[in-house]
Amino acid sequence: MRASIIGVGLIGGSIGLAARERLGAEVTGWDPSPAAVETACARGALDRGAGSLEAAVADAQVVFVAAPVGALAETVERVLRAIPPDCVVTDVGSTKRSVVAAVADPRFVGGHPLAGAETAGVEHARADLFQDAVWYLTPTETTTGTLFERLHRLLRELGAKPTAIDAATHDHMLAAVSHLPHVVANVLVAQAARALEDESEQLPATGPSFRDATRVAGANSAIWTDIYLANRDALIERIDDATRRLGEFRALLSAADADGVTAWNDAAREDRRRLLEAQLAGGTVHELRASVPNEPGVVARLALELGRAGVNITDMALYPAPNQAEGVVALWIAGDEPAERALALIAEQGFPVARA
Numbered sequence: 001m002r003a004s005i006i007g008v009g010l011i012g013g014s015i016g017l018a019a020r021e022r023l024g025a026e027v028t029g030w031d032p033s034p035a036a037v038e039t040a041c042a043r044g045a046l047d048r049g050a051g052s053l054e055a056a057v058a059d060a061q062v063v064f065v066a067a068p069v070g071a072l073a074e075t076v077e078r079v080l081r082a083i084p085p086d087c088v089v090t091d092v093g094s095t096k097r098s099v100v101a102a103v104a105d106p107r108f109v110g111g112h113p114l115a116g117a118e119t120a121g122v123e124h125a126r127a128d129l130f131q132d133a134v135w136y137l138t139p140t141e142t143t144t145g146t147l148f149e150r151l152h153r154l155l156r157e158l159g160a161k162p163t164a165i166d167a168a169t170h171d172h173m174l175a176a177v178s179h180l181p182h183v184v185a186n187v188l189v190a191q192a193a194r195a196l197e198d199e200s201e202q203l204p205a206t207g208p209s210f211r212d213a214t215r216v217a218g219a220n221s222a223i224w225t226d227i228y229l230a231n232r233d234a235l236i237e238r239i240d241d242a243t244r245r246l247g248e249f250r251a252l253l254s255a256a257d258a259d260g261v262t263a264w265n266d267a268a269r270e271d272r273r274r275l276l277e278a279q280l281a282g283g284t285v286h287e288l289r290a291s292v293p294n295e296p297g298v299v300a301r302l303a304l305e306l307g308r309a310g311v312n313i314t315d316m317a318l319y320p321a322p323n324q325a326e327g328v329v330a331l332w333i334a335g336d337e338p339a340e341r342a343l344a345l346i347a348e349q350g351f352p353v354a355r356a
């Protein structure tokens with residue numbers, strides 16, 4: 001496997017380490033910072049650095065673009081102009097709408113690993129960063145099915161859980177579970193460092209709860225300015241919602257409503273329990289086989305339909321029929337209930353489907 005990485009920072013470097021260690025891939029990379037390439041080679045995240053983006057991707061089978069969100073569309077387009085025809089290109093940007101709207105090439109699949117750190121640079125890269133992490137993929141109607149399948153398999157081999165989602169849903173969800181938490185962490189440290197200092201004239205000591213809630217405060221501006229701006233409409237909605245919720249709690253406090261305060265706190269515990277439980281879904285793996293026409297977008301449509309219903313595809317394989325007009329998509333789904341749901345959803349799409 002020949003892989004290329006464009007942008008060898010924390011995420012690009014971690015992909016390089018994991019691809020070399022777990023896939024035995026030969027990894028070439030390029031970054032506008034020669035120092036990043038040098039460190040990536042020294043740390044074993046790249047086999048070699050290339051003198052240009054074009055040279056880095058010239059004979060690649062898969063390319064990961066791991067640049068800041070604002071540079072993704074232009075960089076992906078540049079990669080698409082330089083790769084061989086049978087190469088799949090993906091990115092790792094934390095927001096998806098802008099790059100997916102800008103690039104309509106069947107060889108590109110938007111991506112986003114839900115894993116990372118508050119640190120920056122290849123110095124902090126780790127081969128195990130993606131182990132058991134959801135890795136969102138945003139295929140569209142134009143995505144080539146075989147390339148989507150190749151990428152899905154590679155991500156599984158890196159230890160991740162690839163999950164199809166549409167770009168708009170992705171960005172709205174991430175505003176709530178990633179971008180707002182970063183904003184709130186920044187507010188908490190600002191308030192503790194300034195407002196409380198004014199009152200007591202000394203910086204307060206911070207305990208474990210403060211440290212947990214603010215680990216990501218002031219995370220790498222080289223990527224976060226772009227993330228906040230690219231998702232500003234969804235993030236503003238979340239900020240307004242959070243402000244409203246704070247207002248509701250403020251009202252309970254001003255009314256000294258003990259029952260209301262208890263109910264509010266209990267509801268948070270229950271919400272947290274449900275969120276954590278949803279991550280642990282698993283069970284026996286079922287193989288389903290769907291017969292589909294060999295048309296652009298069919299595999300993407302199936303993956304997105306299941307993703308929307310919360311059914312995760314553990315693994316997939318494509319078997320084209322000799323006449324090339326149709327084929328079979330094999331899907332492996334964990335858990336009895338999700339497998340039943342997948343059968344029903346695939347049948348609703350009009351495709352004959354059965355358990356293998």
Ligand SMILES: NC(=O)c1ccc[n+]([C@@H]2O[C@H](COP(=O)([O-])OP(=O)(O)OC[C@H]3O[C@@H](n4cnc5c(N)ncnc54)[C@H](O)[C@@H]3O)[C@@H](O)[C@H]2O)c1
Nearest residue numbers: 007008009010011066067068069071093094116117120121
């Ligand atoms: N840090 C996280 O937790 C995390 C998690 C998931 C996804 N992401 C996404 O991954 C991407 C990279 O983030 P990171 O944390 O690795 O940042 P980073 O700062 O560690 O690395 C970014 C690298 O991109 C390079 N770069 C800058 N402009 C470029 C360009 N035009 N073309 C190619 N390379 C360029 C930089 O020189 C740097 O080496 C971002 O899109 C970010 O949204 C980050």
Ligand SMILES: O=C(O)C(=O)C[C@]1(C(=O)O)C=C[C@@H](O)C=C1
Nearest residue numbers: 094113114115116117118178216
């Ligand atoms: O763990 C952290 O430090 C992160 O900030 C990782 C995190 C997140 O918010 O969970 C940050 C941005 C990415 O797009 C994905 C993951």
